[in-house]
Amino acid sequence: MRAGGPPELRITGIDLPQSGFKPAGRVEETGRRLEKYCKRFSVPFVFKAIAKKWESITLEDLEIQRDEVLVVNSLYRLGNIPDETVVPNSPRDAVLNLIRRIRPDLFIHGALNGTFNTPFFVTRFREALFHFSSLFDMFEATMPHEDEDRKLFEEEVYARDAMNVIACEGTERVERPETYKQWQLRCVRAGFKQVPLDQEIVKIVRNKVRSEYHRDFSVDEDGHWMLQGWKGRVIYALSCWKPTKQSVK
Structure with missing residues (x-):
């Protein structure tokens, strides 16, 4: 056992601000989950949320x-x-x-x-195709079609990211x-x-x-x-x- 008990764990969580009246809501929720986890093991814990x-x-x-x-x-x-x-x-x-x-x-x-951060659309499209094809192929080989987590990830993460890479330009393209x-x-x-x-x-x-x-x-x-x-x-x-x-x- 460590003399004086466990040290204090301080975590600063940083995320982009959300729209609405709780810009730090998502990162604050992460802090609450971490706090519960630390309590299980009696670890002193301090969390600071930054939404910027x-x-x-x-x-x-x-x-x-x-x-x-x-x-x-x-x-x-x-x-x-x-x-x-x-x-x-x-x-x-x-x-x-x-x-x-x-x-x-x-x-x-x-x-x-x-390698799909080029300003030239055709090159970016081709490189994005190679990248996302690998990700979908990985899911196809390791997870069943009906798996709900797979569906959620493909629809809410991979599809969103691919659309952003292909359809957006300038400051609207955040996948770089x-x-x-x-x-x-x-x-x-x-x-x-x-x-x-x-x-x-x-x-x-x-x-x-x-x-x-x-x-x-x-x-x-x-x-x-x-x-x-x-x-x-x-x-x-x-x-x-x-x-x-x-x-x-």
Whole structure:
């Protein structure tokens, strides 16, 4: 047992504001579910909800306490932030610069590995077709047609995202993924260095996928990225970063 009991867990949840009179309603509901979970294990818990565009958040909004271990966890959402093809001063770079200024002990970055963010429609349509075909094929091979969760996900997530990629332009197109190699360049340019993957964890994940999941799922490495794919196509990429010493001075 830890002397003094479990440490306090503080989480700041960030989401885009919803329309209506409760702009932070969705992220606040997440906080309530987390609070119930922490109570089950007697973990002191504090949750702060922020409903703003990521690029408009300031350091003061986050209420950082320098005596705590700080982790920034961003899974597959940075690709929804406008890039320099929409706004001259890239909001993506602004968010990465804010994360660097926070000086986290660890920045966990999960990226949707997409190549359908080109302004040229035909190219974007073709790349989106390849991407979403892989996702639907994955469901077809692993879930029955009548599965309600599958129907919900296909109709409410995949169909919505595909429609946004194909039918929308300018600020209305919010699905703007980049490849993990493009994110590599952005993160390095913003003043981060990658943390090597724990090879024991990678081995455990690979063995689990091989023994318990469909044979067409894959887990690979490229540099310090862990790549998750289907039938040889990389769908998601995950890596960990820290600010360089020079960048936090």
